[in-house]
Amino acid sequence: MLVNETLEEYVKDVSSSKPAPGGGSVSALVASLGVALSSMVYNLTIGRKFYEEYDSDIKDEIESGLKICERLISELMPLVDEDKNAYDDVIKAIKMPKNNDEEKALRSQKLDEAYLKAINVPLKLARLLSEGFAPTLLIAQYGNPNAISDAAVGALLLFAGLQSAAINVRVNAKFLKDKSLADSAIEECENLIKRYEPVKDEILSISIKNL
Numbered sequence: 001m002l003v004n005e006t007l008e009e010y011v012k013d014v015s016s017s018k019p020a021p022g023g024g025s026v027s028a029l030v031a032s033l034g035v036a037l038s039s040m041v042y043n044l045t046i047g048r049k050f051y052e053e054y055d056s057d058i059k060d061e062i063e064s065g066l067k068i069c070e071r072l073i074s075e076l077m078p079l080v081d082e083d084k085n086a087y088d089d090v091i092k093a094i095k096m097p098k099n100n101d102e103e104k105a106l107r108s109q110k111l112d113e114a115y116l117k118a119i120n121v122p123l124k125l126a127r128l129l130s131e132g133f134a135p136t137l138l139i140a141q142y143g144n145p146n147a148i149s150d151a152a153v154g155a156l157l158l159f160a161g162l163q164s165a166a167i168n169v170r171v172n173a174k175f176l177k178d179k180s181l182a183d184s185a186i187e188e189c190e191n192l193i194k195r196y197e198p199v200k201d202e203i204l205s206i207s208i209k210n211l
């Protein structure tokens with residue numbers, strides 16, 4: 001499993017001419033790291049003197065923000081492998097024989113199934129990532145000022161992950177037979193980008209003001 005590799009092995013795997021891991025797996029890793037940075041700022045906040053002085057409703061919000069980050073990390077990390085497996089299946093289907101109608105039909109069916117998976121993994125990534133912006137904004141507002149730049153880096157990585165997921169959805173959607181499913185997946189990603197780009201910008205401006 002990729003998640004059990006060393007960083008060195010993973011980077012080598014990505015850089016090689018092996019078909020996968022590719023951009024999809026890398027965007028899942030980047031997404032995990034983005035949320036991990038937010039989580040780090042939470043962990044550098046909860047229990048500190050300035051934190052204890054917050055109203056209890058703010059403290060509750062902060063505690064639930066950390067819970068969200070922890071859940072997101074545990075759901076994002078498996079996508080590093082799931083995306084590799086999904087794209088491996090695309091490559092496997094592309095390589096299937098097409099010497100007669102029977103082979104062609106089977107290949108076309110397997111290819112469609114593989115592209116559907118190769119869309120669904122980045123779509124899941126985009127949906128999970130979209131849940132990471134609110135907790136990152138919250139911790140940029142209330143978190144440890146020493147680590148505010150990490151919330152900004154987290155927001156940038158979340159947004160990079162979201163845009164990358166949208167690109168992977170789009171590139172695979174054009175091969176899908178079910179055009180309405182393809183269009184709705186593309187539209188969902190575009191809507192998430194439109195919705196969360198301003199949140200990313202807000203996190204950046206809060207962080208930059210307080211550097």
Ligand SMILES: Nc1nc(=O)c2c([nH]1)NC[C@@H]1CN(c3ccc(C(=O)N[C@@H](CCC(=O)O)C(=O)O)cc3)C=[N+]21
Pocket residue numbers: 017018019020021022023024025083086087091095117118119121122168171172
């Ligand atoms: N969910 C998802 N994850 C991805 O990682 C992903 C994706 N969708 N959609 C498209 C892009 C593109 N990408 C490629 C990786 C390797 C080759 C590759 O190795 N191609 C070989 C041919 C493959 C072979 O025959 O072995 C070649 O061009 O020589 C191509 C394309 C991954 N992507």
